[in-house]
Amino acid sequence: MSFLSSRRRKPRLAPELDDGDLGRLLKSLRATTRSGTFGTTDLCVAQLSRLFEQDPGDWDRRAHRLSVLADYLSESHLPSAWATREPGNASALVLAAWSELVRGRDTGGLADSSAAAKQCLRAADLDPQDPAPWVVLLGIARLERYAQSDVFGAWNEILARDRWHREAYLSMLAHLSPEEAGSRVQVLDFIDSIRPRMPANAPCAAVELTAQVMQYNAALARGGVDALVARNHWTNPQAVESLERAHHTWPQPSFFHHAKTLADLNLLAYALMAADRRQQAAPVFEAIGNTVTAWPWNSGGDSLAAFEHARNRAGL
Structure with missing residues (x-):
């Protein structure tokens, strides 16, 4: 057995x-x-x-x-x-x-x-x-x-x-990012405009944390000094606030009901581990089970290896 x-x-x-x-x-x-x-x-x-x-x-x-x-x-x-x-x-x-x-x-x-x-x-x-x-x-x-x-x-x-279509919000987030047709300011304006009206458990609830992870990964990708200090991203007030809101509610069994719930939990686990908040990440890994999404775990190489390594670091 x-x-x-x-x-x-x-x-x-x-x-x-x-x-x-x-x-x-x-x-x-x-x-x-x-x-x-x-x-x-x-x-x-x-x-x-x-x-x-x-x-x-x-x-x-x-x-x-x-x-x-x-x-x-x-x-x-x-x-x-x-x-x-x-x-x-x-x-x-x-x-x-x-x-x-x-x-x-x-x-x-x-x-x-x-x-x-x-x-x-x-x-x-x-x-x-x-x-x-x-x-x-x-x-x-x-x-x-x-x-x-x-x-x-x-x-x-x-x-x-x-009104809260997940794919649409993530698509617009990518469009407004510096990597495509926008800027960091436009991303912040977009998040600020939707946050007050968006239900906490909407299908697109992960758009704010997605923006934080995108910014963190962009710093890692630049290499050099930017990569060395990328972890500091998770100490800025917006990133801290985003993680605080998510880790208290998202892993609860009855909180999310949309089809990509497990993808959002993968995102949260990745962000918590990037911020070295291992104790908070543990229940998120429990909620995920064994279902891994390629992104964001593939930002550093093999998705499954990165996920398993992070889960082990979280004490599971």
């Missing part, structure tokens, strides 16, 4: 997090596409279609599933094949456009940004309440360096459909 217990405790990268239906689909897609049997595309398309027929109106879970599948299928023909077969299926169109966006981020630009945008607009016509097409349009506008009016136009369309 001891070796089985040890195996159960081994951390693993699981992009589906605790979404069992999504995890089973990913496992099935791996097995089906590996087999290369006749009718593989038909079977995979049917599986994708069934998943997105679940939970209509749950925009948060829908975005989680779309983002994970877009990452997984970005080099596959499946999204475009599904969109070609079912041009009246909003899920198929959004997944195809989102997969193109992922591939464009990897290569530095979209092969055909106009076609991807048209797929999103068609999906928005088919399902006017769904914010997902506008999330992808926001990503396209950022990647292709469209005018600010296009960026904020997509942003406003998302908020009109889902």
